[in-house]
Amino acid sequence: MANLSEIKGIGVNTLKYLNDLGIKTIDDLVTYYPFRYDVYEKTDMDKIKDGDHVVIDGVCENNPNVFHFSRKLNKMSLRLNTGKKIYNITIFNRAYLKNKIKPGMALTIIGKYDGKHKAIVASNLEFGMLLKTKITPIYHSNFKISSKKIHQIILSVIDKININDYVPEIFNQKYKFIDKMKALKIIHNPESLKELNLAKEKLKYEELFVFMLKMSYLKQGHKKSAGLKRNVNYENIDKKINTLPFKLTSDQAKAIKNIYDDLTSARQMNRLLQGDVGSGKTIVSFFALYINYLSGYQGALMAPTEILAIQHYQNIQKLFPELNVSLLKGKLKVKERRQVLENLASGKTDVVIGTHALISDDVIYHNLGLVITDEQHRFGVAQRGNLKNKGKMPDILYMSATPIPRTYALTLYGDMDISSIKTMPSGRKPVKTILKTNKEIKDVLYLMLNEIKKGHQIYVVAPLVIESDKIDLENVSELAEKMTKAFGKICKIGVLHGKMTNKEKDEVMAKFKNGETKILISTTVIEVGVDVANATMMVIFDAFRFGLSALHQLRGRVGRNEIESFCVLISDKETKRLKILTETNDGFKISEEDFRLRGSGDLFGFKQSGDMNFKIADIKQDFGLLLKVKEDTETYLKKLDTEKAFILQEILQKAQSLD
Numbered sequence: 106m107a108n109l110s111e112i113k114g115i116g117v118n119t120l121k122y123l124n125d126l127g128i129k130t131i132d133d134l135v136t137y138y139p140f141r142y143d144v145y146e147k148t149d150m151d152k153i154k155d156g157d158h159v160v161i162d163g164v165c166e167n168n169p170n171v172f173h174f175s176r177k178l179n180k181m182s183l184r185l186n187t188g189k190k191i192y193n194i195t196i197f198n199r200a201y202l203k204n205k206i207k208p209g210m211a212l213t214i215i216g217k218y219d220g221k222h223k224a225i226v227a228s229n230l231e232f233g234m235l236l237k238t239k240i241t242p243i244y245h246s247n248f249k250i251s252s253k254k255i256h257q258i259i260l261s262v263i264d265k266i267n268i269n270d271y272v273p274e275i276f277n278q279k280y281k282f283i284d285k286m287k288a289l290k291i292i293h294n295p296e297s298l299k300e301l302n303l304a305k306e307k308l309k310y311e312e313l314f315v316f317m318l319k320m321s322y323l324k325q326g327h328k329k330s331a332g333l334k335r336n337v338n339y340e341n342i343d344k345k346i347n348t349l350p351f352k353l354t355s356d357q358a359k360a361i362k363n364i365y366d367d368l369t370s371a372r373q374m375n376r377l378l379q380g381d382v383g384s385g386k387t388i389v390s391f392f393a394l395y396i397n398y399l400s401g402y403q404g405a406l407m408a409p410t411e412i413l414a415i416q417h418y419q420n421i422q423k424l425f426p427e428l429n430v431s432l433l434k435g436k437l438k439v440k441e442r443r444q445v446l447e448n449l450a451s452g453k454t455d456v457v458i459g460t461h462a463l464i465s466d467d468v469i470y471h472n473l474g475l476v477i478t479d480e481q482h483r484f485g486v487a488q489r490g491n492l493k494n495k496g497k498m499p500d501i502l503y504m505s506a507t508p509i510p511r512t513y514a515l516t517l518y519g520d521m522d523i524s525s526i527k528t529m530p531s532g533r534k535p536v537k538t539i540l541k542t543n544k545e546i547k548d549v550l551y552l553m554l555n556e557i558k559k560g561h562q563i564y565v566v567a568p569l570v571i572e573s574d575k576i577d578l579e580n581v582s583e584l585a586e587k588m589t590k591a592f593g594k595i596c597k598i599g600v601l602h603g604k605m606t607n608k609e610k611d612e613v614m615a616k617f618k619n620g621e622t623k624i625l626i627s628t629t630v631i632e633v634g635v636d637v638a639n640a641t642m643m644v645i646f647d648a649f650r651f652g653l654s655a656l657h658q659l660r661g662r663v664g665r666n667e668i669e670s671f672c673v674l675i676s677d678k679e680t681k682r683l684k685i686l687t688e689t690n691d692g693f694k695i696s697e698e699d700f701r702l703r704g705s706g707d708l709f710g711f712k713q714s715g716d717m718n719f720k721i722a723d724i725k726q727d728f729g730l731l732l733k734v735k736e737d738t739e740t741y742l743k744k745l746d747t748e749k750a751f752i753l754q755e756i757l758q759k760a761q762s763l764d
């Protein structure tokens with residue numbers, strides 16, 4: 106059996122519904138794990154309180170009574186004798202069962218205890234006694250196909266499939282894991298919680314093993330792979346550093362030295378540069394491009410947004426006039442684009458800065474030696490990889506403003522070296538962060554007025570323009586109207602949102618940068634990178650919608666000089682979670698907290714890029730297991746002749762979705 110459509114009972118419609126849930130193959134189907142289980146275990150009625158969930162069994166004492174409220178609504182009541190006590194049971198809309206239930210019949214009742222009437226309002230009724238714990242798997246489902254139906258389909262195939270166990274025998278023995286097939290059967294149809302746990306253990310381990318084996322394999326590969334060897338005298342770098350308009354922080358200098366050492370070694374660089382927003386990563390990346398240029402290669406810097414690409418483009422030209430820099434963005438005129446491509450191919454261009462336009466098929470480099478991605482978590486692995494493939498073993502630098510707690514980083518980015526910028530450039534004041542509710546909006550407006558009077562500028566962040574009117578959000582235009590009412594007479598207001606053309610965005614941004622507009626209302630397009638030193642205040646509406654790290658990044662847009670800066674978080678919800686931002690400005694601490702509260706997805710941006718869609722393991726909860734697996738995969742790889750190992754090939758193939 107190879108295809109879903111060959112399974113008995115799966116018709117055209119069911120097939121489509123399964124596809125909608127992301128189930129395309131038999132493999133998808135049997136690894137479509139329940140997200141939770143309903144566990145029916147007999148309740149100890151001596152300990153029961155009003156409102157408790159109960160599961161009891163007993164014998165029916167009477168013929169049930171049915172009362173019809175309307176054609177669609179009815180109520181059935183009966184008495185159940187548990188051997189200790191008799192309970193009154195009511196259940197809605199089961200009139201059709203009336204004739205099937207007779208006095209003396211054994212029944213199991215699932216419902217809620219009503220302490221006042223010493224009765225049970227049942228949500229479910231089943232025939233027979235509850236002889237042992239009953240566990241029902243519950244699957245994510247939709248209106249078209251129920252959890253129960255999915256369960257049936259899975260059970261109908263599970264006995265007929267052949268599936269590989271990717272855990273090598275040595276580890277199956279070491280941990281006394283159960284057989285893979287058995288684990289799959291149990292996960293979809295457990296008889297006890299104990300065996301369910303054994304099945305989970307096995308499947309989680311296997312999933313993490315496949316992932317980690319790939320990571321460890323990549324790491325070994327990088328360590329071995331030969332890179333470009335360059336000859337650059339460090340004195341030249343030092344000289345250039347002395348021409349900068351500011352003094353580098355020691356972490357910046359260290360990072361540049363790390364990169365210099367990597368670039369001048371024969372090994373390929375694969376480095377992550379992480380540092381809080383505003384810590385000054387950009388200048389470090391410029392030096393990487395400069396060293397690369399001095400050794401005769403082209404360099405590319407890929408930014409997640411056009412605004413950011415333009416900003417980098419302008420800054421690098423100011424600081425490094427000796428470089429011939431091109432800007433490649435999505436919407437260039439045909440002629441302009443052709444010129445840029447020509448200069449890249451001929452080698453006239455030393456450095457190219459752009460968005461993901463840099464990885465289009467028609468972009469050909471003369472001799473790409475260094476590839477940098479800014480805000481790397483914004484790109485999928487595939488996008489990053491594509492840029493890398495444009496050169497012959499180019500060196501690679503990733504930059505991220507989402508500091509990752511070191512242990513996690515080492516594990517997940519196991520194949521990278523890391524430079525961290527922990528100190529901020531001197532003269533920065535921490536951003537003062539305040540929490541307000543929507544009712545207190547007047548206070549916020551006064552604070553804003555104060556800043557405008559001082560000649561400062563303000564960012565106002567609204568949630569994305571959302572089409573659906575179900576979600577009642579302050580959208581950008583509504584907010585713009587309100588702000589115009591409040592401040593329209595004393596200053597100009599700019600509006601920026603995702604639906605604008607790039608040209609419109611650039612114009613709005615330019616006006617804010619040169620101080621023409623004092624207030625910039627925007628969606629999170631400003632989240633990354635934008636740099637306007639005169640902006641001293643950030644107001645964020647519906648702050649609860651954001652992860653802590655995202656909010657921290659947003660507020661990093663202000664506080665870029667010695668002037669006191671403010672961030673106002675407006676939220677009627679989740680104020681406890683948001684409070685941490687009022688207490689600390691330490692990005693590492695905040696990301697740990699985010700990680701603790703929301704899991705890895707938001708932190709690493711993996712959810713968007715699909716790198717780590719684990720089906721059963723949970724990177725946060727199972728982190729201890731992940732560390733163990735990491736060690737195992739490393740031991741395993743050391744013992745293995747990697748080129749020939751059949752199992753490894755197969756695992757890597759399976760792990761291709763991670764690529």
Ligand code: ADP
Binds near residue numbers: 385531665
């Ligand atoms: P991020 O790390 O968030 O990308 P940037 O590189 O954009 O931060 O730097 C933020 C601002 O700090 C920029 O205006 C940059 O010119 C400035 N800056 C960087 N390094 C220093 C320094 N050592 N001293 C003073 N200002 C600096």
Ligand code: MG
Binds near residue numbers: 633
């Ligand atoms: Mg940046």
